């Protein structure tokens with residue numbers, strides 16, 4: 001929601017898609033999500049820029065291993081920086097911009113097949129809650145956008161909204177988002 005309020009054009013495009021596919025007065029259902037590519041792109045773009053578990057879960061190396069001329073010694077603890085991978089300029093064009101359109105017509109997803117986008121991790125320890133999380137994210141976000149008109153508090157503009165993050169095991173917005181909902 002914070003990225004959408006910072007990027008009103010994306011919010012407008014999401015509303016347009018929902019109005020066209022779901023229609024005024026109808027509520028978004030789980031079964032609608034496959035017909036909402038822009039909503040899906042917003043969720044991917046948000047997870048790219050703001051992975052909730054920025055370093056995934058720590059791994060421990062079982063035996064010395066050489067990767068790209070670096071030796072990672074047995075018993076080393078390895079953290080994978082999914083946050084930095086999501087903003088790597090060698091993978092993503094204009095990586096710091098919120099630009100959901102980059103996923104339109106692309107088959108990149110968050111299911112651990114594309115190592116440039118791993119907000120749920122990958123491999124044997126990939127998040128087992130992924131299917132539930134993905135369903136809930138689309139449903140909640142779709143309903144929030146379709147059922148209300150959102151605006152920033154008085155005196156706050158998209159440019160001045162504080163988007164700082166705090167890091168720990170979980171990535172959070174440093175300042176809670178305060179926005180006003182109007183019924184449609």
Ligand code: HEM
Nearest residue numbers: 052053056057119120121122125126127128129130132133
């Ligand atoms: C947006 C929502 C979520 C995100 C971004 C997320 C992300 C992650 C990540 C990055 C990992 C570590 C994967 C790795 O290190 O390779 C993880 C592990 C895990 N997640 Fe999630 N998760 C989410 C929601 C959920 C939900 C809804 C559940 C349960 C209902 C869940 C249960 C777990 C469990 C049990 C693990 C540990 C798996 C293991 O170590 O074998 N997660 N999650």
